[in-house]
Amino acid sequence: MLFYLLMIGFAISAAAPFFYRRFRAFFGWIAVSFPLFLFFSFSSFYPRISAGEVLRETVFWVPSLGINLSFLLDGLSFTFVLIITLVGAAVFLYAGTYMKHYEHAARFFVYIGLFMTSMLGLVLSDNIAAMFVFWELTSISSFLLIGFSHHKEQSRKSAIQALLVTGGGGLALLAGLILLSGISGTMEISELYPQHAMIVSSPLYPAAALLVMIGAFTKSAQFPFHFWLPNAMEAPTPVSAYLHSATMVKAGIYLLARMNHVLGGTALWQDSLLVVGAVTMVCSALLAFNQMDLKKLLAYSTLSVLGTLTMMIGIGSRLAIKAFFIYLIAHSLYKGTLFLVAGTIDHAAGTRDAGVLGGLGRAMPFTMATAILASFSMMGVIPLVGFIGKETLYASILELEEWGRYLIAAAVVANGLLVMITLVAGIRPFFGSMRRLPSVPHEAPFAMLAGPACLAFFGLLAGLFPDFFMGAMLDRLASSVLADTLTFRIKLWHGFNEVLFLSFLTLLCGMLFYAARVKLLPYLEGRHIPPVLKPSSWYDAALAGMLKVARWQTRMLQNGSLRNYITIIVVTAVALGVSALAGSFSAFPEIPALDVTFYEVAIVSIILVSILVLITSSSRLKAVITLGVTGFSIGIIFILYGAPDLALTTFAIETLGVILFVLVLYRLPRFTSYSTTASRVRDAVIAFVFGIFMALMVLFTVSGELDSGLKRYFAGASLPEGKGRNIVNVILVDFRAIDTLGEITVLAVAAIGVFAMLKLALKGGSR
Amino acid sequence: MTLLLALVIGCLYAAGIFLILRRNMVKVIFGLILLAHAANLLIFTVGRLTKGIPAFVPEGSGMLTGRFADPLPQALILTAIVIGFGVQAFTIVLFKRTWLTLGTEDLDMMKTTDEPPKE
Numbered sequence: 001m002l003f004y005l006l007m008i009g010f011a012i013s014a015a016a017p018f019f020y021r022r023f024r025a026f027f028g029w030i031a032v033s034f035p036l037f038l039f040f041s042f043s044s045f046y047p048r049i050s051a052g053e054v055l056r057e058t059v060f061w062v063p064s065l066g067i068n069l070s071f072l073l074d075g076l077s078f079t080f081v082l083i084i085t086l087v088g089a090a091v092f093l094y095a096g097t098y099m100k101h102y103e104h105a106a107r108f109f110v111y112i113g114l115f116m117t118s119m120l121g122l123v124l125s126d127n128i129a130a131m132f133v134f135w136e137l138t139s140i141s142s143f144l145l146i147g148f149s150h151h152k153e154q155s156r157k158s159a160i161q162a163l164l165v166t167g168g169g170g171l172a173l174l175a176g177l178i179l180l181s182g183i184s185g186t187m188e189i190s191e192l193y194p195q196h197a198m199i200v201s202s203p204l205y206p207a208a209a210l211l212v213m214i215g216a217f218t219k220s221a222q223f224p225f226h227f228w229l230p231n232a233m234e235a236p237t238p239v240s241a242y243l244h245s246a247t248m249v250k251a252g253i254y255l256l257a258r259m260n261h262v263l264g265g266t267a268l269w270q271d272s273l274l275v276v277g278a279v280t281m282v283c284s285a286l287l288a289f290n291q292m293d294l295k296k297l298l299a300y301s302t303l304s305v306l307g308t309l310t311m312m313i314g315i316g317s318r319l320a321i322k323a324f325f326i327y328l329i330a331h332s333l334y335k336g337t338l339f340l341v342a343g344t345i346d347h348a349a350g351t352r353d354a355g356v357l358g359g360l361g362r363a364m365p366f367t368m369a370t371a372i373l374a375s376f377s378m379m380g381v382i383p384l385v386g387f388i389g390k391e392t393l394y395a396s397i398l399e400l401e402e403w404g405r406y407l408i409a410a411a412v413v414a415n416g417l418l419v420m421i422t423l424v425a426g427i428r429p430f431f432g433s434m435r436r437l438p439s440v441p442h443e444a445p446f447a448m449l450a451g452p453a454c455l456a457f458f459g460l461l462a463g464l465f466p467d468f469f470m471g472a473m474l475d476r477l478a479s480s481v482l483a484d485t486l487t488f489r490i491k492l493w494h495g496f497n498e499v500l501f502l503s504f505l506t507l508l509c510g511m512l513f514y515a516a517r518v519k520l521l522p523y524l525e526g527r528h529i530p531p532v533l534k535p536s537s538w539y540d541a542a543l544a545g546m547l548k549v550a551r552w553q554t555r556m557l558q559n560g561s562l563r564n565y566i567t568i569i570v571v572t573a574v575a576l577g578v579s580a581l582a583g584s585f586s587a588f589p590e591i592p593a594l595d596v597t598f599y600e601v602a603i604v605s606i607i608l609v610s611i612l613v614l615i616t617s618s619s620r621l622k623a624v625i626t627l628g629v630t631g632f633s634i635g636i637i638f639i640l641y642g643a644p645d646l647a648l649t650t651f652a653i654e655t656l657g658v659i660l661f662v663l664v665l666y667r668l669p670r671f672t673s674y675s676t677t678a679s680r681v682r683d684a685v686i687a688f689v690f691g692i693f694m695a696l697m698v699l700f701t702v703s704g705e706l707d708s709g710l711k712r713y714f715a716g717a718s719l720p721e722g723k724g725r726n727i728v729n730v731i732l733v734d735f736r737a738i739d740t741l742g743e744i745t746v747l748a749v750a751a752i753g754v755f756a757m758l759k760l761a762l763k764g765g766s767r
Numbered sequence: 768m769t770l771l772l773a774l775v776i777g778c779l780y781a782a783g784i785f786l787i788l789r790r791n792m793v794k795v796i797f798g799l800i801l802l803a804h805a806a807n808l809l810i811f812t813v814g815r816l817t818k819g820i821p822a823f824v825p826e827g828s829g830m831l832t833g834r835f836a837d838p839l840p841q842a843l844i845l846t847a848i849v850i851g852f853g854v855q856a857f858t859i860v861l862f863k864r865t866w867l868t869l870g871t872e873d874l875d876m877m878k879t880t881d882e883p884p885k886e
Contacts, residue, residue: 562874596768607778638811641817646807649845688781699770727824753861
């Protein structure tokens with residue numbers, strides 16, 4: 001069932017252009033049925049999942065290697081599936097209208113459908129190979145979507161940056177997962193769970209854990225890999241709302257949560273996640289301080305939230321997992337909304353510059369209401385779900401004994417900055433006086449309002465009735481992440497306590513930061529962080545260095561000179577061959593007895609002399625003649641040793657060859673020698689070594705007995721099965737007839753090539 | 768005879784490699800042909816030499832027994848000879864075309880796909 005849902009997803013994505021062409025006017029309403037269909041299909045599992053059941057399904061792929069398309073639907077994947085399809089529904093509907101003015105909008109829906117299905121596959125996969133495939137598919141669809149406006153250089157650059165960073169991390173992840181399956185002997189994630197103790201005590205554990213973390217950090221844009229996410233804002237706004245805030249960037253977080261019980265419980269895992277998460281949470285919120293673009297502001301706040309989620313897994317207590325879950329849901333609901341609102345503002349006012357926007361509320365009342373609802377959730381205002389998220393977050397940090405005091409300060413500052421971002425990006429554009437804008441603002445069409453409004457409203461519902469909407473799922477998710485059966489109660493109101501005080505403090509901080517921002521912005525203009533401190537400039541340097549090495553290597557190895565290639569091939573072949581011979585033969589082969597007749601010696605002498613003449617000849621005609629002599633002599637050897645067919649063919653072909661040569665070479669100028677003496681000596685040495693090696697190889701090969709079953713088979717089967725007495729001929733036209741057909745085809749192709757070159761004039765005329 | 772043929776094969780390979788490393792394109796074609804000969808003889812020799820007894824089923828007999836030359840390497844070589852000729856014919860004509868178009872047989876002068884500057 002799960003497998004078929006995914007396959008249907010890929011099929012529908014591929015069919016998007018077909019529908020788009022026919023139903024362009026109201027395509028959003030058709031597109032939305034796709035995520036909604038998946039949403040309701042998966043929702044039908046809700047009773048079973050909430051009762052604690054775990055659904056499994058396996059479609060065999062390469063069972064001999066343990067690679068299967070096996071799927072797992074438990075609390076953790078179910079939570080993500082619902083987020084992906086629900087936010088997907090809002091985004092698809094919105095994009096149906098928003099993308100109308102873009103070229104190739106049909107392509108957009110192919111990419112985003114591909115993304116949604118891959119993301120579902122990623123969170124559903126139980127097999128690490130299958131999960132990696134889906135993981136990379138989300139990276140690729142993200143690349144395609146960031147670079148959607150591919151005529152803009154900045155888009156292309158950002159797309160490649162995102163692909164290289166997440167793709168590089170993907171390789172690290174693959175290495176980590178392979179190590180993990182090496183340690184445990186299984187490819188199924190669910191089979192890794194019971195082996196936790198063994199995995200953690202393995203000497204390979206630190207490497208595996210670090211590699212998996214790097215994979216997750218690049219995907220979820222944790223410090224120092226955070227820089228690609230703000231640049232990814234080049235993508236159309238529905239993409240930013242969907243991939244780069246609500247879903248794809250949470251894939252890394254998902255992986256950490258999924259692997260928490262496999263790799264977690266050690267100081268390495270918990271501390272790394274805690275530190276990296278906390279650093280990302282604070283730094284990225286600070287980086288937002290002087291941003292002016294609505295989408296960039298929201299992107300930095302997304303980074304901060306991703307850091308917070310990583311930190312929650314790092315803390316790893318029951319309360320922290322509870323906070324993780326609520327924060328995850330709250331963020332997907334409000335951030336998806338705010339991005340879509342930013343897109344609507346851009347659409348209506350023609351700009352996303354926070355410094356210019358203001359007073360849109362009168363023209364866009366419904367958008368304003370939606371934005372305020374989502375903003376309140378993001379700021380953590382009671383009674384929205386964001387409030388519960390933040391309360392639980394603070395409570396879980398306060399539980400920590402050692403680090404609690406510092407972390408709570410960091411969390412309050414970071415969340416204060418988030419409040420500031422919300423005030424700038426979500427609230428401010430609707431109030432104050434309206435300035436001159438590029439276009440006259442107007443209320444968004446219904447299709448662009450419905451999605452964000454629903455998401456914001458869900459945020460309110462989840463805040464008012466948290467236990468009803470999230471209680472059962474939280475229990476199941478916590479069981480997956482902590483591998484323990486737990487039951488939680490989620491409440492909106494916990495009474496007047498320390499945490500509530502911190503919530504007020506956060507709001508207060510946010511307003512202070514907002515006031516400070518207004519005052520400080522003029523001073524910050526034109527000031528930048530020195531490039532040495534910016535990980536993005538490390539990326540640029542690494543990329544430039546890599547290209548330099550690639551260019552150097554191409555110049556060295558692929559310089560277009562035939563001689564160079566052949567030299568490398570010959571030297572490599574000799575080196576490998578010598579080491580192989582030395583490995584498998586201990587003694588020099590017995591030299592076969594030299595029982596020869598005088599005419600054999602004569603033939604061999606003729607061949608050797610003609611080769612010598614050929615090499616040294618300064619006349620082209622002489623060289624052609626010696627070449628013919630060599631060929632004919634080889635034909636005579638074939639006659640002597642029982643191969644008359646070979647001899648006849650050789651004679652025929654040598655004759656033709658000589659004629660062809662003479663015809664073509666007849667009217668050519670002097671036969672020039674171009675090489676220098678030094679290069680001739682060097683080539684002679686290479687050729688000499690290679691010749692000795694090949695001669696030795698012949699001696700080594702014939703030193704053993706050859707028992708050819710094929711020889712006996714052909715001798716016996718030729719007449720009864722092939723109806724022929726000449727066994728060589730029977731092999732060619734009967735036993736290996738297809739091979740001969742291939743040979744004829746090659747000849748035909750060569751003949752066409754010859755004809756084309758001789759008869760057909762080149763385009764533009766030949767000289 | 769195997770020893771002598773090993774010597775011939777070695778010389779053919781050496782000469783072939785030496786010629787294919789030249790700058791003159793005609794010599795490269797010669798080298799190619801010598802390498803084809805070398806490979807054919809190599810297959811022939813490592814399939815073991817049997818003097819004077821071709822793989823024919825004699826009249827009046829249902830199958831061939833006793834000592835006889837191995838037909839399989841011969842069949843392989845036969846294919847190789849013909850294909851070798853195809854390659855040879857193609858390279859010769861390619862050379863001719865190159866000569867007519869570029870006016871040189873020096874491979875080092877054929878490093879770019881750009882048109883040479885017009886005088």
